[in-house]
Amino acid sequence: MDVHRVYNSNQMDYDINHANPKLDKMLPSNEDRFDSGVDSMKDEECNSIVKHMESLNMAATVSTRNDIDNEPWKKEVTEDGDTFLHLAIIHEAIEETIQMINQSHGDPFLNIQNNHRQTALHLAVIMEQPQVVERLLKAGCDPQLVDDSGNTALHIACKRGSLSCFGVLTQVDSSHLPSVLTTPNYCGHNCLHLASIHGFLSLVETLLRLGADIDAQEQCNGRTALHLAVDFQNHELVQLLVAKGADVNSLTYGGYSPYHLTFGRQNAEIQQQLYALTAQELLDLPESNSEDSDWDVQSEDDQMYDDIRVVGCK
The missing domain is CATH 1.25.40.20 (Ankyrin repeat-containing domain)
Structure with missing residues (x-):
């Protein structure tokens, strides 16, 4: 057949x-x-x-x-x-x-x-x-x-x-x-990352209730669900994650906090909220990363980042 x-x-x-x-x-x-x-x-x-x-x-x-x-x-x-x-x-x-x-x-x-x-x-x-x-x-x-x-x-x-x-x-x-919630796929994303990328707030909330680590870093760039919420300019998700205790001072592998990812983005409310919560010493951008940063995000989890590719991600 x-x-x-x-x-x-x-x-x-x-x-x-x-x-x-x-x-x-x-x-x-x-x-x-x-x-x-x-x-x-x-x-x-x-x-x-x-x-x-x-x-x-x-x-x-x-x-x-x-x-x-x-x-x-x-x-x-x-x-x-x-x-x-x-x-x-x-x-x-x-x-x-x-x-x-x-x-x-x-x-x-x-x-x-x-x-x-x-x-x-x-x-x-x-x-x-x-x-x-x-x-x-x-x-x-x-x-x-x-x-x-x-x-x-x-x-x-x-x-x-x-x-x-x-x-x-x-x-x-x-x-x-417990095993599935911590398991990343071949693009480095666990279940919470995927629900965050696609903006499913109810799933995010349920995953957290079931024990998902709110500050788990995806394996490509070290972004947490909060970083991803900023990337996709999802203010509701940012608010949810902050209310659930997400670490606003968590840094990606490149040294970026969620607040850093608000630069050049349109949603001023997200920027203002994170500015008020971020530690003073983390408000300035890392000095040497103006161009070779992990800023740009594409539309899908398997093509998220331009600068890093993971085996299995086409």
């Missing part, structure tokens, strides 16, 4: 295009969407996938675990590394998805990663399927596995602002949270 992806390395997220009305549903417009490449498939190939999925006999007629493990649908994988579970999630075939999960409790099948290192759990978050996320977690899918950008499922939920999937990921099994 020719099922491929068009992967946008600038966004590190995914787009989906549909070709077969039997599998497809209208999805909300979203710049970040998984692309299964279905539009590039021949009609007969796409129809073959539909018929194959419909013909799967998963009615729990087998009597032993060995019989279940030997089901053909657990062994078939596309050239892109997708199992039938991956495909069912991508195409929103919820009934088939749930049937496969029900017959795979504790099975390594649930944690198979495709060629982009995505598990079924990653895809369920991307496709906004919180009910599938819950079933996968309860069936034993590992929430700490990362995709080829270093993102866990929770990283993706924080980047996309998926409140429903975020809620399931943090409530169904909280034992993994």
